[in-house]
Amino acid sequence: MEGMELSPKNTTLDTSVYVKEYNAEFNKKILPVSIVFGLTASVGLIANALVIYIYGFRYKRCNFKYFLFTLGLIGLLQCTIMLPTQIGEMHYWFNFPTSWLCRTSAYVFGYTIIHCYSILFLIALDRFRKVCRPYDWQIQANTARNLSIITSIASLILATTPGVVSGHHSFQTSYKDVNITVTVCATDDMHNNREWAVYFLLLLGGLPVSVIILVTCTIYALILMRFYRQGSRTAQSSLNNSSLARSSSDELSKVKTDDQNNITDTDNKEIVSVQNGDNNSSMNSTFKNIMCVVFPVSRQINIKANRPGNLRKTSSKLAVREKLLRKTCIVLIITITCIIALIITFCLHMVSESINYHALEVHGVILNAFVIFHRGSFSMICALFPIIYGVRDNSFRNIVREMLVKYKGSNQKQELETCA
Incomplete structure (x- = not known):
């Protein structure tokens, strides 16, 4: 019997094997999520690069040029950093290698949230000035550019909170009748009082975003009231x-x-x-x-x-009003979608720890839906919504059409030169 006793080193080795098996089984269950995130990142990379090129270099000079250009940068950041990082996190979900990867992911996520809602607030303010105060001061192009830079710097500062709080979190669970210790990306265990860390995160990160969202919703309520009165x-x-x-x-x-x-x-x-x-x-x-x-x-x-x-x-006046109403409604729908995605993310975050404890017991469809909405809903929306607005913009479509015509013309010219 003494020869069959396991040394502490062997016990640790066997436990690590079980952890790898546990993590591999989890990866198989959420493979569709990785595919969805990968496709979104690929499509969003091309589309947001197009948005950045058109609104940055080809679009007429106006305040919306800078707002949409900034949203395109946020979407590109989601496609190049956030979504690939999410795929990497899912590959090492219960066997997370380094805490810096978790901190980087949390920092980028916090930055994109704060910056995105700040830009949506500026767009709402611009819509309010155009609809409710058309004869007063308006946000000019230079002002829009400066405000976009200021909000970017402020977002970089405020996003340090989730980056500091996040890290390694270890807990024990059961797998094949063996108690194993897994490591996930969550609030770091170095913060002994983890509840205090969460409150600290909500105070410095959640409060500014909540205020921005509340003010944005109030502005759009005033805009809709104005449109309703005009409609009446x-x-x-x-x-x-x-x-x-x-x-x-x-x-x-x-x-x-x-x-x-x-x-x-x-x-x-x-x-x-x-x-x-x-x-x-x-x-x-x-x-x-x-x-x-x-x-x-x-x-x-x-x-x-x-x-x-x-x-x-x-x-002409009616056409201007209809165009203003259409653009306002499109941005309003995008804003509401982002707010709903953020609310869903934080609501699911409240039950994420319970899901982690029983990940393999949850049905595959429910688990995939949970991971998509908890980890990727906001990232996917940020990656794709500049495209939605760009497609609805006549000037954007005309520039894309000109680019396609020029591309086809150059190909035909090369074919003729080759045949000659």
């Missing part, structure tokens, strides 16, 4: 369109009766009915009705409102 006025004007059309047509008919006394009441009704039919089917008549609502109904103003130049002016 538009709806009210549409309700008055028929009566305004009748009154204006009656005045025009009175003018015509001075020169043409042979127009009957039936003819007048037919003219009114034709005009009302045109109002329902023509956008120009809609602009005419809007002009009638803006200006008092009189014979001279109605005649002036019917001029094509005024209709073009009204159409």
